[in-house]
Amino acid sequence: MKTKILCAVYMGVLAMSPMLWAIDAGPLNPSNTVMPEQTIHASGTVKSIADNHESVRIFHNPIPELRWSSMTMPFNASNHALIDPLNVGDKVDFEFIQKDGKNIIVRIKKQ
């Protein structure tokens, strides 16, 4: 009896795994590398700037694309030169990509 249940669970996992793979493989799909960069647009206020200019904390407005409500959170910069002109308190429009669990700003400008 127990074996039968375990077997059923195991088959269920096996049946699921291709779907999990498909979701997992999405960002690594080679076809994505030739697609134009998929960026997410947002706006907000610079709350703090890392000394090395490689990241900032931004209070961003809601981002419906990601179902994010407004919050203060860290963003990395693809290039620290993006951060150089910024000051704490600046209102900004920016675009970022999501990669390896990080939110990486690729464009940012003061409003």
Ligand SMILES: [Cu+2]
């Ligand atoms: Cu956020």
